Amino acid sequence: MTSPLPPDGARLDHFVSQTAFDPDVVEKLTPAQERIYLASQLRLMWWKFRRHRAAVISGIFLALLYASILISEFLAPYNLESRNVNAIYMPPQSVHLFHEGAFIGPFVYGTKFELNMETLKREYTADTSQVQKLRFFCRGDRYRFWGLWESNAHLFCPAEGGNVFLLGTDRLGRDVLSRIIYGTRISLTIGLIGITVSFILGISIGGAAGYYGGWVDHIVQRIIEVLQSLPSIPLWLALAAIMPVTWSPILVYFGITIILGLIDWTGLARAVRSKLLSLREEEYVVAAELMGASPVRVIFRHLIPGFMSHLIASATITIPTMILGETALSFLGLGLRPPVTSWGVLLNEAQNINVVALYPWLILPVVPVILVILAFNFLGDGLRDAADPYH
Template sequence: MKASSAELDHLFHPIERSQQAEHQLTARSVPLWQDRLRKLSRNKLAVLGLVLLLVIILLAAIGPSLVPYSSSAQSLTATNLPPSGEHWFGTDDLGRDVWARTWAGARISLTIGFAAAAIDLVVGIVVGGVSGYMAGRGKLGDRVDNVLMRIVEILYSIPYLLVIILLLVVMKPGIITMIIALSITGWVGMARVVRGQILQLKQQEYVLAAHKLGTSHAGIICKHLLPNAAGIIIVNLTFTIPAAIFSESFLSFLGLGVQAPDASWGTMANDSLGVILSGQWWRLFFPGLMISLTMFAFNSFGDGLQDALDPRSQQ
């Protein structure tokens, strides 16, 4: 038996306009960047990596000024002192303060890492973007793509250690030489990533529509392709920087990188090899710790950023 509408009236009642928001069933729209930032902030390991990275950069900027010792000042009356209230990280065999040298070395290591990564970014975007965009655009486009990719493959197959040795034959060892050496082959990874993204994005409908509307090639690349590939480019950059820092530290440790009187984490580790067995552990421990923490910070933040920017991981 069906109930009449009069019998059902007591089950329902009208609501005021001011109460409608409380009964709204649709979710509030959240901007994409805000959603990804919120997801990144929920990744505790990524946040820890970012905070640690900022602390390292801050100490690289102000660390040497926190103690009354210059990173290059020698004191023969204070040689090989262990960490104490006067010398927080101890001193080396020339009486130089290890705290001041650690953060002065951080400036050089970070500068080389960021500079090499910046060059890799620019060259990789240009080469990868042109190669990916020209692929499939007639015989000329395929020829340009093939030439650029052959260059990438040749450089990718050359060990960077060999490049360093060859550069040392014709150039003085130093910071500029390190940046050039790391950049000669470092950009090929970025170029491959950018090319792969461009090949996918240029088949999207909005790109094809831009072609039909007469948008120039440069306009399509700059306005449609690169902005939509920015996420994967930024993620790749967060891994390129620590790779460059580690390469510089490794080469300086071998004596092929930064030379005295400049100090980097790698040269400090190299200087400590002869005395580590005599109990002067602090001379190797602190530069090694900074290298490890920097690698951890960049990689943790990069992993979190990759998860936040990956559309497949959006919930």
């Protein structure tokens, strides 16, 4: 029931005081309506986000993946550089539970190989007489956890005197699964560091252009147009190629992250600029300026929080671009270099089509790349829909 209009000459505040508590005039909210009307913006976003099933599953998957990089050494069955000269280019082994009808538990069969003198290819066959039961929460290869202290604890290990290569081995007899797990730490963190650099530049430069306008906006717009007109891959290659070959892998790692951040800030800067152009004339902004707030405080304290949800959604879409950039550079040999291990470095070993034809498991590092990119895209869609007040 709608409230009646106040009579002519009546004071509005007197009318409100008389009708605000009149049960015949004001419709009482139901518990469900009250729950919605009194909810905060973040709670409303969470309720809408939960309805996006693909985004929720993607968020859980990414959370688990980022949590795994904290204990990569523990999850990997072998050390990063552990080699087995008797298992070069060994294909993936299958995990079995039953042997000759009896339940054994997770195990793999032993292998034996012979060299094919016609193709010079190692041919491995399963030896069903060797049952090698997997050990869990066990002691295996020694490693330095985060380079700080030594340990040899692993989630699972091969049987004593045996081997377990669930995703096969490479040309040096190194376990592909262990190297993918170690590479996850580099490939995922390079996206976070790159997006941090990109956000700092995009919010600062785009915020200045949107808040000040005028010649500042014109200069920023021309710079953005020039950078966006350049093709990304050749620009990445040119910037990566100028890094000295004498740099350590750590310096190359930070150099790649800075390069990715310096290139990918333009889209965010334009989004921030357009938002600030529409918000800078609002009354609360004028009030903050009249109270003596500096432009930096107005931008970061009053304007940016107004569309933080949009920035979060943008971040989930930009991070996969960073990951793909590092993977492309490393795949072409201009990004990270051994001994640093990332998904791109692992794929660099699969450049030779003959090697891939003979040993197709070497291209398996592309699988986590695809899954992570899809997960970030689904998560970004969910966050964007949740942050949209008109959705």
